Amino acid sequence: MKNSLEQSDLPLVQKLGHAMSRIQVAMRADSWESFGVSGLNPTQGQILMFLGRRSVALRLNEVADELAVSAPTVSDSIGTLVEKGLVKKNKAQDDGRAIAVSLTTTGKKLVKNLDSLGESLGAAMSQLPHIEQIQLYKTLTRVVRELQSAGKIPMARMCVTCQYFRPNAHGDAERPHHCALVDAAFGDRTLQVDCAEHEPADEYLALQNWETFASAVRG
Numbered sequence: 001m002k003n004s005l006e007q008s009d010l011p012l013v014q015k016l017g018h019a020m021s022r023i024q025v026a027m028r029a030d031s032w033e034s035f036g037v038s039g040l041n042p043t044q045g046q047i048l049m050f051l052g053r054r055s056v057a058l059r060l061n062e063v064a065d066e067l068a069v070s071a072p073t074v075s076d077s078i079g080t081l082v083e084k085g086l087v088k089k090n091k092a093q094d095d096g097r098a099i100a101v102s103l104t105t106t107g108k109k110l111v112k113n114l115d116s117l118g119e120s121l122g123a124a125m126s127q128l129p130h131i132e133q134i135q136l137y138k139t140l141t142r143v144v145r146e147l148q149s150a151g152k153i154p155m156a157r158m159c160v161t162c163q164y165f166r167p168n169a170h171g172d173a174e175r176p177h178h179c180a181l182v183d184a185a186f187g188d189r190t191l192q193v194d195c196a197e198h199e200p201a202d203e204y205l206a207l208q209n210w211e212t213f214a215s216a217v218r219g
Helices: 012-036 042-052 060-067 071-083 105-113 119-126 130-149 203-218
Strands: 087-092 095-103 177-179 184-186
Touching: 012 042, 012 119, 042 060, 042 071, 042 087, 042 095, 042 105, 060 071, 060 095, 071 087, 095 105
Parallel strands: none
Antiparallel strands: 087 095, 177 184
16 A cells, blocks of 8 residues: 555656756756857757768758757758858758758867757766666667657667667677677667668668667666
């Protein structure tokens, strides 16, 4: 029988949501502080960080889809970044009528100094034991994948959705996974959530890989 504390307790999922909303407050404050030093708002900073992770120029709609913001918002932010000399516009290689954007040399230098996590949250995360940091990363990876599957966030270039990913292919607890692209074993801390070499797995392989990976997370 539940005691009075347990009877009045909220569902665990709801409490997790409350905790994540508090973390979001810290992340938003960190974003304003980190990007604000460079005269950027959070959206402009996120655009720079995103472009910095890509080796090719991207169309405006690709940037908007990735950040889950409206095309007009991205267009306005890109315009400001162009004025600041951080982003440049060119014709898309595959369509001369379309515009693609990429970082300027100045933009690339700035991105190297930007911290997308923020000092306060980074400091809090660093207080967790290393094993807990890895477990948290695995859990968040799973949450991201579930949100993607539900269509709530844009698709990310994650190991767990890649055709080259071979989860738990090795008996080595430190490096259980395998990347078929580079033919190398790797561990949970090396899992990528935004890999430039990502190639989407077909539906069957993606589901098979996910079930194999998720069963180990549950274990």
